[in-house]
Amino acid sequence: MSPRGQFVRLAERPGAEIHFTIDGTPATARAGDTVLTAILLNRPSLGASDFTPHDRAGFCLMGACQACWVHDAEGRRRRGCSTLIEPDMALFTKWMPPHG
Numbered sequence: 161m162s163p164r165g166q167f168v169r170l171a172e173r174p175g176a177e178i179h180f181t182i183d184g185t186p187a188t189a190r191a192g193d194t195v196l197t198a199i200l201l202n203r204p205s206l207g208a209s210d211f212t213p214h215d216r217a218g219f220c221l222m223g224a225c226q227a228c229w230v231h232d233a234e235g236r237r238r239r240g241c242s243t244l245i246e247p248d249m250a251l252f253t254k255w256m257p258p259h260g
């Protein structure tokens with residue numbers, strides 16, 4: 161876990177280690193973590209907001225505010241606070257269609 165994460169896990173809990181990537185950077189989390197938790201344990205934010213000059217890092221943590229959207233490798237939007245992290249997920253803070 162990177163010491164630069166926004167979140168700090170205060171207590172270890174059981175659960176398999178999950179490997180995933182965020183914007184192509186390898187990261188780890190625990191089974192049962194939400195996508196938002198998994199990302200913010202490894203990074204300080206979800207990247208730039210579309211609505212303010214500030215970076216976003218979720219807000220409500222309960223599916224109401226829309227501040228935690230990320231994209232999967234197929235370009236589908238995933239709500240970070242209500243989606244569980246899965247092994248080998250490739251997540252992106254901004255969707256950029258593949259060149260081709």
Ligand code: FES
Nearest residue numbers: 221225226228241
């Ligand atoms: S943090 Fe508000 S909807 Fe996810």
